[in-house]
Amino acid sequence: MIRSDNSPEQKGEASPAPSSFEVEAVHLQRDGRAILSDVSFKIDPGQVMGIVGSNGAGKSTLMKMLAGHVRPDTGTVLFCGKSVSAWNPRALARGVAFLPQTLPTNENHTVRELVSLGRYPWHGPFRRRSDEDYKAIEEALRQTDCLPHADRLVSTLSGGEKQRAWIAMVLAQAKQFLLLDEPTSALDIAHQARTLDLLRRISHDNGIGVVLIVHDLNIAARFCDKLLTLRDGQVVAFDTPEIVMQPDILSEVYDIPIQVFTHPAEGYSVGYIA
Numbered sequence: 001m002i003r004s005d006n007s008p009e010q011k012g013e014a015s016p017a018p019s020s021f022e023v024e025a026v027h028l029q030r031d032g033r034a035i036l037s038d039v040s041f042k043i044d045p046g047q048v049m050g051i052v053g054s055n056g057a058g059k060s061t062l063m064k065m066l067a068g069h070v071r072p073d074t075g076t077v078l079f080c081g082k083s084v085s086a087w088n089p090r091a092l093a094r095g096v097a098f099l100p101q102t103l104p105t106n107e108n109h110t111v112r113e114l115v116s117l118g119r120y121p122w123h124g125p126f127r128r129r130s131d132e133d134y135k136a137i138e139e140a141l142r143q144t145d146c147l148p149h150a151d152r153l154v155s156t157l158s159g160g161e162k163q164r165a166w167i168a169m170v171l172a173q174a175k176q177f178l179l180l181d182e183p184t185s186a187l188d189i190a191h192q193a194r195t196l197d198l199l200r201r202i203s204h205d206n207g208i209g210v211v212l213i214v215h216d217l218n219i220a221a222r223f224c225d226k227l228l229t230l231r232d233g234q235v236v237a238f239d240t241p242e243i244v245m246q247p248d249i250l251s252e253v254y255d256i257p258i259q260v261f262t263h264p265a266e267g268y269s270v271g272y273i274a
């Protein structure tokens, strides 16, 4: 079953204009096995899209494809109407930031220094940071509530503070899309909710697209505008949480019986193993 609701060109190192990711009929094989099969969807800026599905379903591979780190065997991945692989890497990095599942250890930097690294695609190796760079760094620190500990070493932060510092770094970097592979995996339920709420606000207030991989279905349903469900590399459903959070869809995605209830106060759906 597939359910789906389903730009200007960039030249050289010009800053990208606002636009979408369009994934069309993507296939990828590894070791003779299909990792992604006929995956298609479109995601616009100003929306939060959650990718959900069981372990090994292809979520990280799909996100790496959006980031341009993995090329499809067939099919297309377009950003601003242009194939991701055809982009100048620095120009792409100004539009799209990718935070992988395993974070590099930059723990000897202060939080402000870490966030400053996000500006590299803008000033490059030879130019000094501009006023605009400094403004973007301070704004990202402010939006993520990192200002109070901006001068502390990353190594001294709690897990939640660290996660926010990395989010600040990608926020300082990219103007159009943040690709976040399990950004809340190490967080308790309160920090998960706060981080997802922050990403949702950043997305809606600034017109930024956020694509994130998340395992907690209830958190995904609460904070995402769209959910893309993957099973064995295939899209089972791509739509709003109201449409996707159905027992038949979720049971198919995870291959176990799942019941869905409506939150008594908030009205959104939550899923439980039946």
Ligand SMILES: Nc1ncnc2c1ncn2[C@@H]1O[C@H](COP(=O)(O)OP(=O)(O)OP(=O)(O)O)[C@@H](O)[C@H]1O
Binding pocket: 030, 031, 035, 053, 054, 055, 056, 057, 058, 059, 060, 061, 062
């Ligand atoms: N380079 C590779 N060579 C062979 N197999 C690969 C390669 N990369 C990924 N795979 C396989 O593709 C499948 C999808 O991997 P992927 O990391 O995208 O899954 P995932 O949905 O993100 O899983 P998880 O929830 O466990 O992180 C897995 O079975 C994985 O072993």
